[in-house]
Amino acid sequence: MLLDPRGPRFAAGLTAIVFVLILVTGACWLALAQAVIFAITAVDPRKGPYSLVYRALVAPRLRPPTEREPAEPVRFAQTLGGVFALTATVAYAAGGTAVGIVAAAFGLAAAFLNSAFGLCLGCELYLAARRVTGRPMAARVPVD
Template sequence: MVDPRGPRFAAAVTTVVLAVTIITGNPWLLLGQTVVFLVGAVAGIRNAPYGLVFRYLVRPRLGPPADLEDEAPPRFAQAVGAVFGVLGTVGLLAGPAALGYSAAALAFAAAFLNAAFGFCLGCQIYLVLRSATVKGART
């Protein structure tokens, strides 16, 4: 279980990183963000770099969360972000550049939705897939 403000904080930082990536076309910045996505997917969002910043610098200044949420959907969202990050990095480094910019833009849009509105697109995809597999297992 995680404080839902942590993934939203991470999404805000990710939004800024991806905006700078799109503006500058810097593949190394996108590669760095991709590593952050991978760490969040594999080690958990609390152990990802932005999660650590939230845990040690931001959360102590906030009150306790109103509720906690399951970590699985945000971890899945981080994995989806990693896929787009890999595609974008490859596009920016080896071409076509349109692939790099498109993948970065899609990741930016998803991060922005979470940061600005608390809507985690990857989390929603996770829930749809999970409900489809649970229903499929029952039939």
């Protein structure tokens, strides 16, 4: 499965906003909601709520993508994001505000880098692991 790389970047922008709200409010329910979104998207990046918004409202206003990216690195990145969001959820719920802040801040940093600069840390980690294990994979594929 190949994805329009602008979709995950759009999702990262919304995710960054959610992590800012988590940091400002300390709301464990909001961190849990983001963890659920990460879980849905880790299973199928096309089925995530932010992806549905992107395809319905944003993509029709853009030119077709000139390249696509494989879904596997995005799934891995969403799983890592889910770990940060779930850690923040548990920490805030248990009164471990400092741990919740650190977990949400890491999630915010990763989402911001992807949204603003197109640097998906989780994707890069996935691709690096593939190179180390002798199974390299292209990060992007040109559209025919």
